[in-house]
Amino acid sequence: MNTINTYRKKRFWAAILVVQILLFFIFSKLSIAISMFERFFEIQKEIHQLLFSWIPFSFGDMLYLLLGIYILYSIITFFKKKTRNASLFKILILVNIFYFSYQIFWGMLYFQKPIVEKLPEKEITLEKKKELALKYLEKCKQTRAVVMEDKYGVFQISDVHKIKTEILSQQAKLPSFISSKKAAEINSLKPSLFDGVMSFTGILGYYNPFTSEAQYNTQLPSSYIPFTLAHESSHQLGFAREQEANFIGYLTGIQSSNPELKYSAEYFTLKSLLNSIVYEDEKFVENVISDFSSGMKRDWAYEKQFAAKHQGFLNAFFSFTNNLFLKSNQQEGSVTYSYFIDLLIRYEN
Structure with a gap:
């Protein structure tokens, strides 16, 4: 009897998952539904930031850590016949x-x-990209x-x-014709608890949708950190697509009085x-890099040194999985800059 009940419960929750997937797929096609989710995001963002921003460490990271432990425990018990169904x-x-x-x-x-x-x-031409570079x-x-x-000197x-x-x-x-989203007044940008591992993944930062915290890797070269913070804060603002978060981060930074x-x-922006350009005119890129100021060259060299030091299996693995994730959410792959460049050139004109 218990076996039959457990089987029915599994079928019920499996059916619920299928229904959810279909329901959210339908929602994704309805502009009125997306508008409702946008308004809901503004409400939950404020609540989450009030709840979690005051905590001195990333509460979201702790949730992920506990979830990982639970998943590992579940996998172990799954291979035991007595506890497999449960x-x-x-x-x-x-x-x-x-x-x-x-x-x-x-x-x-x-x-x-x-x-x-x-x-x-605006037509995206090689000449225009060179001009902006x-x-x-x-x-x-x-x-x-x-x-x-x-x-x-770095x-x-x-x-x-x-x-x-x-x-x-x-x-x-931010220009009102680009964003009407309400800027947060609460600072919820936090160092990641996993920054030692992050350095080997190629992940600079990430947004936690369950706590509205934005995490970043404190071990990154300083040239990465301010823009990474701006990018992750753009997610907190409500921009989900990666290259759009880059663009909002760009708008946040270029007009700043903070050098x-x-x-x-x-x-x-220059590196993007x-x-x-590099696949269309490698010589031009080499000339631009050779024209970096001495300080920029030191920053460039330090970034290359940091990347070389932290290359490995995790870097390749996370790059691959992140690429799949982006494409599954109607975005370009993680190494593609064309959408950001498209936005940049349209805005510049």
């Missing part, structure tokens, strides 16, 4: 709860109206000259808290442009 039943319930929570808190935001539709059409090269040179350095952040505060301030000044945030945003 374990599968619990896993199905957990998957249902996780999937439902993820979709209402975050997943549906991937189907918002794309930013590109809010900007004028030279423009941002000069910007980077000027801003790099006024930031702090460590004893090796860019060093002086006060990360000021950068976080500046990001929230700049988000309130560290400004330099990191300009430097990211060069990455989009």
